[in-house]
Amino acid sequence: MDFLRKLAVVAAAGALAGPAAAQDYSWKPDRPINIIVPWSAGGSTDQVTRVVAPILEEALGIEVVVVNQPGASGSTGTKAALDAPRDGYTWTANAIANNATYAVTGLVEDTSIEDYRIYLHVANVPVVSVNADAPFQTFSELLEAMESGSVTVGTAGVNSSGGMALAAIKESAEGDLPGARMITYDGGNPAVIAAASGEVQVTTQLAVEQTEMIRAGRLRALTVLSDRPLEVEGIDPVPPITDFMPNFHVAADYFGVFIPVGAPQEVYDTVDQVWQDHVMNSPELKAYANDRGAVFAPSYGQDALDQAMPVVIAEACARVTRGEAVIDPSEIGIECPAE
Numbered sequence: 001m002d003f004l005r006k007l008a009v010v011a012a013a014g015a016l017a018g019p020a021a022a023q024d025y026s027w028k029p030d031r032p033i034n035i036i037v038p039w040s041a042g043g044s045t046d047q048v049t050r051v052v053a054p055i056l057e058e059a060l061g062i063e064v065v066v067v068n069q070p071g072a073s074g075s076t077g078t079k080a081a082l083d084a085p086r087d088g089y090t091w092t093a094n095a096i097a098n099n100a101t102y103a104v105t106g107l108v109e110d111t112s113i114e115d116y117r118i119y120l121h122v123a124n125v126p127v128v129s130v131n132a133d134a135p136f137q138t139f140s141e142l143l144e145a146m147e148s149g150s151v152t153v154g155t156a157g158v159n160s161s162g163g164m165a166l167a168a169i170k171e172s173a174e175g176d177l178p179g180a181r182m183i184t185y186d187g188g189n190p191a192v193i194a195a196a197s198g199e200v201q202v203t204t205q206l207a208v209e210q211t212e213m214i215r216a217g218r219l220r221a222l223t224v225l226s227d228r229p230l231e232v233e234g235i236d237p238v239p240p241i242t243d244f245m246p247n248f249h250v251a252a253d254y255f256g257v258f259i260p261v262g263a264p265q266e267v268y269d270t271v272d273q274v275w276q277d278h279v280m281n282s283p284e285l286k287a288y289a290n291d292r293g294a295v296f297a298p299s300y301g302q303d304a305l306d307q308a309m310p311v312v313i314a315e316a317c318a319r320v321t322r323g324e325a326v327i328d329p330s331e332i333g334i335e336c337p338a339e
Contacts, residue, residue, distance in 0.1 A: 032062060073158055081260060087263055101312065117271070126162060154199070215235055251310045
């Protein structure tokens with residue numbers, strides 16, 4: 001039984017038993033909390049949110065519901081969370097770089113990371129994998145095909161981790177890889193399935209979305225967007241992209257849940273304490289990270305923002321370089337380094 005099926009069994013048992021009694025926190029929610037995942041089920045954000053939700057549920061003594069609301073590179077569900085009443089009962093989940101940069105590309109106007117209290121849990125890394133029957137045996141061979149041929153790449157959209165990974169690879173390659181053609185899906189899971197089935201040849205989605213398909217032999221991992229190999233049980237070590245592109249810029253891609261600002265202060269004080277008491281050393285979250293190729297890295301508040309700023313800056317400023325920005329990142333408090 002794979003990790004996600006084990007998780008489903010545990011979650012189902014917990015649902016039958018009902019949430020545990022809340023601990024003595026200042027906020028005592030009296031109705032279910034919704035966490036909007038702005039991507040389809042099975043992707044990286046959905047997976048880890050379904051690990052974290054039962055931890056929160058047990059601590060708060062109230063049901064925590066994960067709601068999938070995909071669309072427009074994650075911006076549809078994100079806007080729904082921002083538009084909901086600011087009462088502490090509607091949260092969202094994502095990669096922090098998305099929430100911090102939606103305004104830069106115009107997907108969600110008049111927003112910035114300052115619109116949220118931040119709670120991070122893991123960092124993820126994209127992996128470049130090909131369909132098992134694809135002719136490319138190494139990342140170098142794939143790059144050659146992307147330079148001179150036509151290669152289809154499945155991602156969850158331009159604003160997804162997979163889309164940003166492909167854009168970063170193109171930036172680092174001479175010639176901009178004109179043969180790489182991105183095909184977009186409503187989430188990382190359908191993009192990975194498309195590559196495993198042969199609907200597309202390649203995917204650049206996150207390791208956590210690909211590990212089961214790689215273990216099953218339906219995908220072949222060629223490189224990880226990191227400066228060190230990816231080592232996950234049951235999979236041969238995946239070489240780092242810096243072996244092929246020594247100057248490739250690597251920034252950890254942090255994921256978390258985000259509570260829009262404007263709720264009563266006791267909401268944030270309580271969730272801060274829950275994060276400290278239950279998430280920072282969660283064995284369930286550690287097991288998920290170890291099994292799926294993620295990095296266990298919980299933090300919250302200002303510490304979380306400080307930890308994640310390198311990827312926020314990198315993604316916001318890359319939008320400018322690629323001509324995808326509709327506003328300058330400085331308008332939402334992100335300063336790009338001088339050229």
